[in-house]
Amino acid sequence: MLILNKQIAIVGGGPGGLTLARLLQMNGANVKVFERDINRNARVQGSPLDMHKQSGLKALIRAGLLETFKKHYRVGADRKTIVNENANVLFTTPLIQASNDFNDENFHPEIDRGTLRDLLLQSLEPDTVVWNSQFISMIKQKSGWLLHFGNGKTFYADIVIAADGANSKIRPYITDTKPVYSGITMIEGHVHDAKNTLPNIHALINDGALLAFGNERNLFMGLKSDGDLTFYTSFKATENWYSNAGLDYNNSSEMLNWFRKDYITWSKIWYPLFENAATPFVPRPIYCMPPDHTWKSLPNLTMLGDAAHVMPPSAGEGANMAMLDAVELCDCLSKEGHPDLQTAIAIFEQNMQRRASEMARVSLANGEWMHSPGSLDKMLAMFGAA
Numbered sequence: 186m187l188i189l190n191k192q193i194a195i196v197g198g199g200p201g202g203l204t205l206a207r208l209l210q211m212n213g214a215n216v217k218v219f220e221r222d223i224n225r226n227a228r229v230q231g232s233p234l235d236m237h238k239q240s241g242l243k244a245l246i247r248a249g250l251l252e253t254f255k256k257h258y259r260v261g262a263d264r265k266t267i268v269n270e271n272a273n274v275l276f277t278t279p280l281i282q283a284s285n286d287f288n289d290e291n292f293h294p295e296i297d298r299g300t301l302r303d304l305l306l307q308s309l310e311p312d313t314v315v316w317n318s319q320f321i322s323m324i325k326q327k328s329g330w331l332l333h334f335g336n337g338k339t340f341y342a343d344i345v346i347a348a349d350g351a352n353s354k355i356r357p358y359i360t361d362t363k364p365v366y367s368g369i370t371m372i373e374g375h376v377h378d379a380k381n382t383l384p385n386i387h388a389l390i391n392d393g394a395l396l397a398f399g400n401e402r403n404l405f406m407g408l409k410s411d412g413d414l415t416f417y418t419s420f421k422a423t424e425n426w427y428s429n430a431g432l433d434y435n436n437s438s439e440m441l442n443w444f445r446k447d448y449i450t451w452s453k454i455w456y457p458l459f460e461n462a463a464t465p466f467v468p469r470p471i472y473c474m475p476p477d478h479t480w481k482s483l484p485n486l487t488m489l490g491d492a493a494h495v496m497p498p499s500a501g502e503g504a505n506m507a508m509l510d511a512v513e514l515c516d517c518l519s520k521e522g523h524p525d526l527q528t529a530i531a532i533f534e535q536n537m538q539r540r541a542s543e544m545a546r547v548s549l550a551n552g553e554w555m556h557s558p559g560s561l562d563k564m565l566a567m568f569g570a571a
């Protein structure tokens with residue numbers, strides 16, 4: 186096996202990095218995950234993720250975690266309700282579609298990001314994750330790399346895998362290509378205890394996800410298992426709009442004023458989202474790696490997930506792709522048949538590039554029409570509800 190007696194460093198403990206760590210450990214590899222978060226509870230984890238049969242769920246099955254996942258996913262949370270800007274319900278996924286049949290291609294069970302992270306963390310050998318380890322730089326040493334972290338520590342690894350997300354600090358060691366702004370900006374907000382704080386909106390959500398369309402703008406929201414709600418405004422804007430708009434993301438009433446003016450045709454029913462949101466709001470300009478980008482494979486360094494192919498969330502595929510990357514990279518590194526590490530990494534990267542570029546194109550196209558005139562009708566048609 187190519188990775189026998191090799192020290193592997195995965196940088197980033199998101200869905201991609203942790204899935205890979207689990208799969209590699211199942212194959213007897215020496216793995217450490219370096220994560221910049223101070224500990225597992227350091228950050229509020231955002232909107233829930235839906236897992237797809239051919240990617241996220243496939244990875245969980247390979248990781249031996251499907252039964253644990255079944256205990257923790259949010260039953261019924263895959264239900265989608267589509268409304269217009271006045272909150273008139275135009276479509277709700279029939280319950281039969283929101284089934285719990287793991288053999289059904291169209292069943293996309295939802296799980297809280299934090300729960301998924303915990304589930305993966307618990308599957309790892311003790312002390313696999315080294316918290317409070319922000320990757321800063323690395324230099325070539327022997328046949329591998331010496332990594333430097335913000336806490337002053339260093340670590341030698343024979344193989345480094347970048348799983349450090351959209352703003353990867355390792356990507357520049359592999360390619361000069363950078364993500365390109367997609368033209369869409371989102372603003373993320375959180376409301377605690379949505380059932381009591383926002384009874385009207387909570388009722389609309391129907392325990393699933395709510396998608397609202399109007400005036401070339403969108404509003405998406407979903408509940409987490411602790412009853413908190415995460416919402417996203419989503420609209421076309423210039424790349425630096427979020428800093429040039431002069432908004433104070435710590436000020437709820439200022440954010441409400443912005444929403445009233447920018448979502449001018451939208452009903453007042455949405456205002457309580459802003460009135461009750463915990464601050465700060467998080468602006469998220471959405472980026473995409475150029476779909477056709479490739480790079481020359483290296484013998485001891487590769488990347489996966491958002492680090493390799495960040496894409497807009499409009500196809501709901503990013504975390505699923507990251508987890509499938511982990512399956513395919515583990516296969517390439519651990520199965521017999523490849524003459525050397527560089528070949529194994531090259532085969533993994535070519536497949537990932539092909540698969541991710543198709544998905545990135547779909548995501549970009551979805552992002553475009555979802556913020557164009559007629560988006561509501563198109564979304565309804567997609568759900569067969571025109």
Ligand SMILES: Cc1cc2nc3c(=O)[nH]c(=O)nc-3n(C[C@H](O)[C@H](O)[C@H](O)COP(=O)(O)OP(=O)(O)OC[C@H]3O[C@@H](n4cnc5c(N)ncnc54)[C@H](O)[C@@H]3O)c2cc1C
Nearest residue numbers: 197199200201221320349350490491498501502503504505
């Ligand atoms: C609004 C929104 C909704 C989305 N909805 C969905 C969905 O429904 N389904 C779906 O599949 N995808 C969805 N996505 C995409 C998904 O969130 C990402 O594609 C996925 O999280 C990528 O996983 P990853 O492991 O590659 O990276 P990440 O999840 O970004 O994890 C990277 C990890 O690396 C750590 N890190 C970063 N820099 C460093 C450093 N220098 N040193 C050490 N550690 C570092 C971070 O703290 C983090 O833990 C959505 C994205 C957004 C923005």
